[in-house]
Amino acid sequence: MKASSFRLRIGRGPLVIIGLFLIMIFTLGYRYFQEMKELHLQVQTEAQLLSTQAIAKVLHERSDLFFYSSELDSEWIEKSSLNVFHLRAPITLNGDKDDWGITDDFFHRYSQDSALYAEDSRFSQPLAFNLLLGERAKSLYGFVAVEDSKLLFRDPLKYRRLDNSDHIRLILKKNGLPQRYVLVAAQPGEMTAFEVHEDWRHAVTGEPEYQIKAFLKPTKKGYQVEFQLPYDWVGFEHRLVVMAADVNDSYFRQVETVIGTLPTQWSGELNQLIILSYPLQKILAGLERLESTRICVVDRYRRVRTVTPSMTQTVNLCDKNNEKSKRLIDSALAGASQVVTYQRKNEQGIMSTVIASAEPVFLKEEIIGAVLLEKDSQDILTHQRKTLDRLAYVIIAVVMGIFLFIVRLSFRILRLSSELNSVINSEGRLVKTDIQSEKEARDDLGDLSRGATELLGRLGRYTHFLETIPRTLRHEILNPVNAISLGLQQLETSPEKVTEIVKKTKRSILQLELIVSRLTEAAHIEEALATDVIATIDLAYLLGDYVENIRELHPAVQFNYSDSSREVLIQGNDLRFVQLLDKIKDNAINHLSPNGSIDIVLGCEAGWVSVTISNDGPLVSDSVLKALFTGIIPRQNAAVNSPHLGIGLYIAYHIIQSHRGHINVTNRLDGSGVSVVLTLPAA
Structure with a gap:
């Protein structure tokens, strides 16, 4: 047991060394990739800041690309601006925004703090709405999602006033003058637009405004309105106000709450519509091909002038509600370049490193805007992570492969060793000659x-x-x-x-x-066979000559030989093969019945040569057949002048083995005698 235990401990040594070596490779590889990651982020950060500065330099002195006025209040412009998105597909007015292709993140939301009028200051019936504006094919589209606890439709047969039901109010500058419109509905579906007086109660002409189209769809939270009007109605100043009026009492039908897109202190003004700058989009169009890169350009009033890729497809880095974006914009508009890195989950929920940079845009010495550039380094980090994963998988696979190989090899060796130890009993006698363990293995x-x-x-x-x-x-x-x-x-x-x-x-x-x-x-047969010289011999010629000699030697025995008309070549020793034939012939004569004959047949098929020697005589029992080639098989009735030790077939077996052949002894099917078949590979 001590020796076995010692050998086992020695066997563990290489495993421990291999394991430590693989762990060291993995650790060094991991540290290498971490350092490469830090170096990459540093290089990419510097490169991105240079890219941002280059873009900003292109936009320097381009006042035509930015909305700039030194006379307007910056706070008013920032809070009153409404983004108008370009719509990529045609819009169907049905009260749904599925065909807008814009996410809910870009809604402008207005609630109690945007109330222009409230009959009950406590807001027992809260009102709020989300607004989205878009433009396509010289039309301005609006989507208003109103949150109203009670939807009240207009009853035109009983009430002529236009403000006695829930409705949408629009104020725009048409031909430089403010004009008011209400959108009302008597039932879900298409709405009717009227131009009204300043009190919002009665139509100016009494006729609907057919160039304004709208559709109302009730929802669980209230209702949704989708409207369309000619884009040139907002005028060259691009001004528009949207309001939602709430009526809850179906008897008195008084307006209880009005919420608008401008607070009360600026109720006399109109919202500034921000249309993305197409010249800017063309300048930055080539950069859209850069994967995982986003560019945003804002003016000095923090209004988005353009975004790449489209800001309708994803939350943009110019979002004023994004604290990181706000700090970047503040820094750039203050005249300082800045670059930051932070972690953020992507659309797949995977944490990635984001590099964001900002650079001011100047008009002479005055700041007129800022460029923000954001790049997700996920592609490089993903490649790094995949490489690291591959390294880990390879090491794990190698370790597991080595471990399984060693375990399996040890198990096979132990099994073979155990079986080899069992072939000899405690008395030193051989009890088993056939090893089954690993018998079919090809290693x-x-x-x-x-x-x-x-x-x-x-x-x-x-x-x-x-x-x-x-x-x-x-x-x-x-x-x-x-x-x-x-x-x-x-x-x-x-x-x-x-x-x-x-x-x-x-x-x-x-x-x-x-x-x-x-x-x-x-x-000494095995020693003699080891020294034999092997050559190519013609077995047909050898058998023919051999049969002639034994006929002269044994004239009393009848030999029948079926020879071959062609050469039959084998690799062997002719003298040793004659000795083999003598042993089989002597055995056949010893067991030959009176008046019996010995038949010798030579055959050749599929690359193998066969020699069949059969004799008439008694059959061989099954027990003797199994032991014919193992040693001495004596015959009880052997003649005194012819000792029979039974070693002839023992010698024949070793000779045929040295010729890479086989010997087989069987009883004839008709029971007339015994056949010995020699099979050898043809040369």
């Missing part, structure tokens, strides 16, 4: 297992030979010894028969010499 362990099986097989045959030879020799040697002893006794009693007795004694001595010779041949 070194498989070769070792098959080699051990072959070695044990040879050892088993030799052991069996040694175990069976004493009793066989006892039987075979006693016959000539008894004959010699009998002859000596006869010499004492019958001296006149000395010649006959000497003749029998010499024959017995020759039998003893023959036994010793055959034993010596069997004991």
Whole structure:
């Protein structure tokens, strides 16, 4: 146990070293990628600031690209501005914004703090609305989502006034003069627009304004209104006010709340519509191809002049509600360049590093706007993370592969070792010659297992030979010894028969010499085969010549030979092959029935050569068939002048093995005798 434990500890050493080496590689690789990440972010930050400065420099002295006035109140311009988005697709007036292609993040929201009139200052019935404006094909579109606890429609048969139901109010400058319009509905669907007086109660002409189209759709929270009017109605100043009026009492029908897009202190003014600058968009159009890069240009009033990519598709970095964007804009409008990095979740919910920079735009010495540039370094970091993941996966796979390989190899070695240890019992006797562990494996362990099986097989045959030879020799040697002893006794009693007795004694001595010779041949057959010279021989010619010789040697035995009309070539030793044929022939003669014959047939098929030698005679039992090639198989009725040790087939087996062939002994199907089939590869 101590030795095994020591070997096990030695086996753990390489595993620990390999594990530490792989961990070191992973750690160094991780630190390398972290340093590369920091270096990349630093380089990208500097490059982005330079890019922002370059864009700002292009816009310097371009007052035509910015809305700029030194006479207007900056706070009023900032709070009154309404963004008008370009609509990419045609709009269907149905009360839904699905075809606008703009996210809800770009709604302007107005609630209690934007109330222009409230009958009940406590707002028992709160009113609020979200506004979105867009332009397409010389038309201005509006989408108003009103939150109203009670929707009251107009009853034109009972009430002529236009302010006795929930309605939308519009004020715009048409031809330089303010004009008022109300959008009313008697039921869900299309609304009617009227131009009204300043008190919002009665129509100016009494006729609807058909150039203004609108649609009302009730919702769970209130209602949604979608309207369209000619874009040139907002005038060259681009001014418009949108209001929502709420009526809750169906009997008195008095306006209780009015909420507008301008607070009370600026109720006499109109909102400034901010149309994205198309010249700016053209200048920045080429930068839209840069993936994960966003550019925003604002004027000195913090109004968005252009955004790349379209600000209708994603939350833009110019959002005034974004604290980071607000700080960047404040810094740029104060005349200072700034660049920041921060973490943010992307659309897939993955944290990514964002680099944002801002640069002021000058008109002479005065700041007229700012350029903001934001880039998501997710592409580089994603590549880094993928590389790191691949490194981790490779290391884990290598570690697991090595671990599994070592475990499996150890298990296979232990299993093979255990089976090898069990082939010999405690008494030192061989109890097993066939190793099953790793027998079918196609690697070194498989070769070792098959080699051990072959070695044990040879050892088993030799052991069996040694175990069976004493009793066989006892039987075979006693016959000539008894004959010699009998002859000596006869010499004492019958001296006149000395010649006959000497003749029998010499024959017995020759039998003893023959036994010793055959034993010596069997004991050294493997050593002799190892020194044989292998050459190409014509088996058809060899068999023909061999049959002629044995016919002369055994004239009393009938040999039938079916020869081949062509060459049959094999690789082997002709003398050793003749010895092989002699052993099989002698065995066939010993078991030949009276008046029987021996048939020899040569065949060749599919690269293999077969020689079949069959004789008429008794059949071989199954128990003897299994042990024919293992050693000595004695015959009980062997003639005295012909000792039979049963080692002929043992020698034949080793000779055919040295020729890379096979030998098989079977009983004939008709029960008339036994067949021996030799199979060898053709040359």
